[in-house]
Amino acid sequence: MGSEIHVQQHEPIAEIDPNLYGHFAEHLGRCIYGGLWVGEDDRVPTDDGIRMDTIDLLANLEMPVLRWPGGCFADDYHWEDGIGPREERPTRRNAFWTQGRADIPEEPNEFGTEEFMRVCDLLDAEPYLAANLGSGSPGEAADWLEYCNYDGDTELANRRAENGSEEPHDVKFWGVGNENWGCGGRLSPEQYAEEFRRFATYLRSVDGLLSEQDVELVSVGHIHDDWNRKFLDALSECASFTEGPYDLMEHMSVHRYYEAGSDTDFDDEEYFRLLARSRKVGGDVDNAVDALSVYAPESDISIVVDEWGVWHPEATNTNGLEQENTVRDAISAAGVFDDLHERADVVAMANIAQTVNVLQCLVQTDEEDAWATPTYQVFDLYENHAGGTALDTVVDTDAHEVEDEPYDVPLVSASASAHGDEVYVTLSNRALDSEDVTVSLDEASASVADSAVLFADTEVDEYSRKDNADAFTPGEIDVDENGDGIFEVSVPASSVVALTVEA
Ligand code: AHR
Missing domain, CATH: 3.20.20.80 (Glycosidases)
Structure with a gap:
């Protein structure tokens, strides 16, 4: 869903x-x-x-x-x-x-x-x-x-x-x-x-x-x-x-x-x-x-x-x-x-x-x-x-319950900030599978100027060493714009995405 x-x-x-x-x-x-x-x-x-x-x-x-x-x-x-x-x-x-x-x-x-x-x-x-x-x-x-x-x-x-x-x-x-x-x-x-x-x-x-x-x-x-x-x-x-x-x-x-x-x-x-x-x-x-x-x-x-x-x-x-x-x-x-x-x-x-x-x-x-x-x-x-x-920023997502913990884990976490005519959105997919995420803004004319993804190709237990630091640098990710200020992203498992939106 x-x-x-x-x-x-x-x-x-x-x-x-x-x-x-x-x-x-x-x-x-x-x-x-x-x-x-x-x-x-x-x-x-x-x-x-x-x-x-x-x-x-x-x-x-x-x-x-x-x-x-x-x-x-x-x-x-x-x-x-x-x-x-x-x-x-x-x-x-x-x-x-x-x-x-x-x-x-x-x-x-x-x-x-x-x-x-x-x-x-x-x-x-x-x-x-x-x-x-x-x-x-x-x-x-x-x-x-x-x-x-x-x-x-x-x-x-x-x-x-x-x-x-x-x-x-x-x-x-x-x-x-x-x-x-x-x-x-x-x-x-x-x-x-x-x-x-x-x-x-x-x-x-x-x-x-x-x-x-x-x-x-x-x-x-x-x-x-x-x-x-x-x-x-x-x-x-x-x-x-x-x-x-x-x-x-x-x-x-x-x-x-x-x-x-x-x-x-x-x-x-x-x-x-x-x-x-x-x-x-x-x-x-x-x-x-x-x-x-x-x-x-x-x-x-x-x-x-x-x-x-x-x-x-x-x-x-x-x-x-x-x-x-x-x-x-x-x-x-x-x-x-x-x-x-x-x-x-x-x-x-x-x-x-x-x-x-x-x-x-x-x-x-x-x-x-x-x-x-x-x-x-x-x-x-x-x-x-x-x-x-x-x-x-309102996030509608499933949550993973963890026994004996006071907090659950919403599978998607996100926040956004306004900088003049730009809105910067960051989100993480904490699920261990990829997740289709729809991002919408109030302004219907909004369009994505830039996007990046972290950890699309790494496992959650990979760790930094002297010879592998490049594996963790940001990559590109496709964003579908379907008008009315709505964007769709297929976010890889356990990864973090940033969108710069002109609004
Ligand atoms: O960051 C290590 C230690 O953790 C700090 O010295 C102390 O303030 C805290 O308990």
């Missing part, structure tokens, strides 16, 4: 923030060291130690924002260790990704704030820093903000200039800790509310002195609704607010990871189970928005999903959270983006975990080469939505 997608051009949702296509790079395994930074190694082209083959691939994605240095790493990172002459920087253990593991080296601090800012410059990406709330102090966090953004005549601003950056870095996004309900100190929601108020107060005191860049603070939220509600409730318990307590943050974060079966060895039911679980990202956003509507109904705090993606059992602490990256993973990412577009009015940013080599990475490297994963191709196709207006 096929599936039908109707793009309601006259039902705009909101602008899709380009930061939905954001990334996350942590000092963990080979993400930074080996993936983005090789220092003196001359086996790959570098820019003062930064690995340019990785950068070239990422630059092609027009990465909007990059979160750093963690993750759990952030809550035991002392930023002053990573500035100044590299040969004088201390080697440290980190409480999470280095301590006590012989196979993961200590943190050499070769890659610090200035190196990170250089990566952001090369990628033209907005930096997003996660401050250390777990083992750091509010003063240390405020000093980092001063070092990065202050343009006056203070010791810290002058130190930045001595380190090569006369102009402030104008870092807009600041995370106030990371997962402080877990690795970042195992705090109760009430304890985190207290710490958050303290840290945010000192960060805001520097923010008030900045002439160029207003700072946006991101609080730590949880996928457990109860935690969010207790945190937001406890935040209000302070007698001396000149502003409301909820003015201390612009965003609240949630993190969501999922798996089903192994990275490359899964049956059909596990294939669908992973897709069902990836739908939790949208559910987490809805829960966080509901909690905010109860405790901070007057605020316009938005949601930042600053870690998301597939975390297979093969990614263990001892291998630096590396796993194979399959077509199945990439198809799940397409569905997550559709769900985020539907929530474009409340989601300000999302950051896949992680950019290079770790978890659902977009780029993998060895000592000589860098190559793109299937998920990279989904980002490349989907990021054309960035900055457009998300349009309500």
Whole structure:
């Protein structure tokens, strides 16, 4: 019978923030060291130690924002260790990704704030820093903000200039800790509310002195609704607010990871189970928005999903959270983006975990080469939505039920956005057979200007290796136009299609 997608051009949702296509790079395994930074190694082209083959691939994605240095790493990172002459920087253990593991080296601090800012410059990406709330102090966090953004005549601003950056870095996004309900100190929601108020107060005191860049603070939220509600409730318990307590943050974060079966060895039911679980990202956003509507109904705090993606059992602490990256993973990412577009009015940013080599990475490297994963191709196709207006998109399709999962899997997932006279439509066929899909728009004069398909000729368990990355690049697909703004596409099994429509 096929599936039908109707793009309601006259039902705009909101602008899709380009930061939905954001990334996350942590000092963990080979993400930074080996993936983005090789220092003196001359086996790959570098820019003062930064690995340019990785950068070239990422630059092609027009990465909007990059979160750093963690993750759990952030809550035991002392930023002053990573500035100044590299040969004088201390080697440290980190409480999470280095301590006590012989196979993961200590943190050499070769890659610090200035190196990170250089990566952001090369990628033209907005930096997003996660401050250390777990083992750091509010003063240390405020000093980092001063070092990065202050343009006056203070010791810290002058130190930045001595380190090569006369102009402030104008870092807009600041995370106030990371997962402080877990690795970042195992705090109760009430304890985190207290710490958050303290840290945010000192960060805001520097923010008030900045002439160029207003700072946006991101609080730590949880996928457990109860935690969010207790945190937001406890935040209000302070007698001396000149502003409301909820003015201390612009965003609240949630993190969501999922798996089903192994990275490359899964049956059909596990294939669908992973897709069902990836739908939790949208559910987490809805829960966080509901909690905010109860405790901070007057605020316009938005949601930042600053870690998301597939975390297979093969990614263990001892291998630096590396796993194979399959077509199945990439198809799940397409569905997550559709769900985020539907929530474009409340989601300000999302950051896949992680950019290079770790978890659902977009780029993998060895000592000589860098190559793109299937998920990279989904980002490349989907990021054309960035900055457009998300349009309500109605999908009429069968759903695959998965036992014991709260979400089923609609066999076709889709989203659309308006860009002036163009509408960009993306859809994925998650069925394991091809599916006839009819796409219709409100405007009868609409016609397809461009089309592309991903994964038409690959199996769902195929994964990227150094020698096969071309297998995942987009191909052409036929689209039948039968007038009245209606298009028909035979969408291959487990594939992703994009249509650019002139409307
Ligand atoms: O991305 C890997 C880890 O997952 C991060 O360090 C942490 O924030 C999360 O639990």
